[in-house]
Amino acid sequence: MLDTLIPFSKELETIDQRLQLSGISRRSFLVFCTSLMVAAPFGLALTDKASPEAVAAVLGKVVRPPIIWLHFQDCTGCTESLLQTSYPGFADLILNVISLEYHETLMAGSGLQARQALDEAIQKYAGKYILVVEGSIPTGAHGVYMKSGGRTAMEVLADVGGKAAAIIAIGSCASWGGIPSADPDPTGAVGVADLMPDHSIINIPGCPPNPYTMLGVVLQYAADGTFPETDEQRRPKFAFDRDIHEHCPRRAHFDAGNFVKVYGDAGHREGWCLYEMGCKGPDTHAGCSTRHFNEIPDVWPIGIGAPCIGCTEKAVAFKVPMFQVVQLHTIAAPPTSFAPITTTRGTISPLATGLVGLGVGVLATGGYVASRQFSKKQDDESAPGSRQDKGTGA
Template sequence: MLQCGISRRSFLVFCTSLMVAAPYGLAITDKKTPEEVAAGLDKVLRPPIIWLHFQDCTGCTESMLQTSAPGFADLILNVISLEYHETLMAGSGLQARQALDEAVKRYAGKFILVVEGSIPTKDHGIYMKIAGRPAMDVLADVGGKAAAIIAIGSCASWGGIPSADPDPTGAVGVADLMPDKSIINIPGCPPNPYTMLGVVLQYAADGTFPETDEQRRPKFAFDRDIHEHCPKRAHFDAGNFVKQYGDEGHREGWCLYEMGCKGPDTHAGCSTRHFNEIPDVWPIGIGAPCIGCTEKAVAFKVPMFQVVQLHTIAAPPTAFAPISTTYSTISPLATGLVGIAVGAAAGAGYIASRKFSRAEDDESVPGSVVPDNKSKPESSDSDRPQL
């Protein structure tokens, strides 16, 4: 720590930021203080990372560069050891190729391979070559020597945009080519950088990956659908839907389900963890429907404005009772009948009260109250005490 020019105070602040950056209950931050996290990380060897790009837009890397708790610089300099990254490294050409070969040889069986972008499989090598080698060969060579692989983004997870019809390159994800390898998928276009950060931090702490679902996604970030915590859920339940961009409902922030929002069928944490630490910086937050970018069967396959099926929730407005009621006019006859009934009740009450009042004055009625002037006879002089 001191060798890196970092004070103990700064390191504790950094560990506190790790706890903020891992909001999903990771093992390294579960019920631990910053001091405990610091003690654990101080004993961890920085895992070497090799980051490869294939058919991608570099959006996943750009998203990672925007983290602030901790920042990406802290991550690559103090938590992990980034050995190769074509976008961030200064070298290029032959120098970059030599850096990759050296890193793979030095850390064989120990490094984590991060893959960004899909891999083309049609016409071997015609669509993509790296240093003269087809993309499939590069993945097989480097991935085969990795301890584990993280596929970041929808493209690396299952093909993403390049795999959309007609899929001219035969784009696939890493797991399609290396099914027996230890792989964790972090889909998204781009994924939230803190999901990636949480996975790397857990691996740096104890050498394990988080528990995953059937699609190899970490459960801590993909265990619920966006619709569960969507800020527009109340409008969905009330049946308030945007019908056209710019209409009154859209300006009022109504639900985008009928505009093709895929939130009810998309598992991700976007509705609770926004991008760049700025509220509402995510598709639905800026008035656009979710496209389901984390779902292999949805994103770039289901048309954007096609409404998805509801599997686990009730369709509106059956979810809740209507919030408005239609009222009709009251006929004069009904008004008259109600008036008669009220008058009769009032008259009966008045008569009963008069009878009760007279009963109280009647001495023959048991329990009646006799006025004071009748309860005692006037006293005579003989009854008065003699002085």
């Protein structure tokens, strides 16, 4: 299904063309390609060590993808994450890299103006735009829990999603229901793929997800009309191919059996493992431990001393209690304590102590006698009338 996507029309503006119109130099573009985190998976398609020039050559020819962004049952956290991008900055992102045609949080228009903007974007780019969905879709009582312009969320999704070239479900809510789907789930919240299983959809779960993951997916699709390789949950493998535990900076403490017992205890202050505090890292596939937020070291839950809640896992997040320890599936159980580092010591008997003392006494006495004899010999040789004295006299 994901191998038959429709590439964008070349009539649209490329990133290179847009950057030239904006007066951005080639040098700046190369820096952009070097620093852009999404250039890693994008460049790896070329070679294992793609140079900035190689990435720029491909990235520059990419047609700026038109994006329509819809909000359903969400907290806008995914949009907030997008606003914090640094390479590129948000202004460059929406003006030069992608073409953000509709976004209810960021646009100035509202009401009738917003609806007209949406209709115009759909008509202009029908079959060419990428639909990004943020938030879960309520299905309970025939969708009565959410309406926009007189239409239920299900109707809006069917209309806008049906004309999209592809759909990206951004965040855990859009991927599989997220927080709104937690028990007792009064709204019947579901993810996009639950309602459009046969459409070209890729899930980028997280609460919130890393925005560069979405940008990497968008650029690859814009380049050749394909999505990155995905796992069984439609997540891109380049971002969800490992569990948090594999590269957690606290992993050594897990292996040594060194665990935080209470927030603020000595182990917590020393950076010990948070597994016994309910950390879901061993059962959570995500890149948080290696791709920190806002390009700032340790800006992710475990980095600030909080356990992972498994927000990218449908079977874990908002279903397993926060402080409940998860079952270990892919790794061995941790030891119960630190391995001992002291050697085995025996006791010394009084007889052995006496023999050692006697030996030390003999050595000390012999040394004293030898020193006295050496001193006497020195005195005799230097006395007046001695052979040494005659040989050196005037």
